[in-house]
Amino acid sequence: MTQTQTGAETSAAVTQEVDVPRARAAARRAGHRVEAVSERSETVTTWANPDGTLTTDVSAGPIRFYDQKLRLWRDVDVNLSRSADGSVASKAHPQGLKLGNGATRAGKTASTPTASEASTDLVTLGEGDRQIPLQWNGTLPAPRLNGTRAEYVNAVSGGDLVVEATRTGFEQFVELKQRPAGEGYSYTLSLRAKGMKVDHQADGSVLFTDRKSRKTAVMPAPVMWDSTVDPVSGEHTRKMRVTMKVLQRKGYVDPNTKYPVVVDPSTSALSSLFDTYVQQGKVMTNH
Structure with missing residues (x-):
């Protein structure tokens, strides 16, 4: 038995994109907010909303850090x-x-x-x-x-x-x-x-x-x-x-x-x- 995934289901599963334009497009298709990874810092997370606006969450302390060895955020x-x-x-x-x-x-x-x-x-x-x-x-x-x-x-x-x-x-x-x-x-x-x-x-x-x-x-x-x-x-x-x-x-x-x-x-x-x-x-x- 094989299982296929529709385009709508694929869009709904997206939670992040590489930059703001792609995040806005993905949020509009999925109907929920999508993170723009390019805007990340140790304390900042930026989301694109389905209506095209942006929401930025700022934490009082670091919630992530960039691992130089693995070259990714952790x-x-x-x-x-x-x-x-x-x-x-x-x-x-x-x-x-x-x-x-x-x-x-x-x-x-x-x-x-x-x-x-x-x-x-x-x-x-x-x-x-x-x-x-x-x-x-x-x-x-x-x-x-x-x-x-x-x-x-x-x-x-x-x-x-x-x-x-x-x-x-x-x-x-x-x-x-x-x-x-x-x-x-x-x-x-x-x-x-x-x-x-x-x-x-x-x-x-x-x-x-x-x-x-x-x-x-x-x-x-x-x-x-x-x-x-x-x-x-x-x-x-x-x-x-x-x-x-x-x-x-x-x-x-x-x-x-x-x-x-x-x-x-x-x-x-x-x-x-x-x-x-x-x-x-x-x-x-x-x-």
Whole structure:
């Protein structure tokens, strides 16, 4: 038995065309809107309507990206998955987000990292010469994956290291499950970026500029909050600043602090560093 498809059925199945004129013609024949692929961007989708008008949808964040290797547009999917070789990455991330797969040996418990320990790749953005790796001083356990979230359980003493994949980059923070001993603790993140000048700003943020002193990215001042929330808004009401030192080698000791406590250095701004080039540099941040 053979099955044939009429011209009307073929027209009705069309959902996109290469440019606006073809999309308008296809929409008129099909009786529904047809996307003009030539007008696509990371955040913009343009449709031709059956009456000849155009409709443009603009998204607040990227919904697709152009894959240079495959030479086609791909829908963004930042959910994390683990490959057969153990590597962890977002399924379809605009900046090729990859995460450390953990290096803690069986039977060994992760402890609070020190500046003298070897660094482990935590997050990598970009490909080839344009990679920007963020490193963690010390070993890491294998991450526990849940959608866009990777949890490195007990990566610090009494706390978990968490990386959250976003459409523009990532967020990294530490969730303390209990009060730190003594005066608290610190941890070190090592960022290798090419051609970056790094300046610590008066408001606690870190400014990245290129060789021509053009602003490239900002890492906002880190903050921390406990588990106290407003019952109406659901917002965290107890927040405070976290000390961050750049290019150098304190805590939450209030007895009213409600654990767990989250320390958030907000590194998602690193995703905007990709248009920069030049020499090798290294940034160390202590929290």
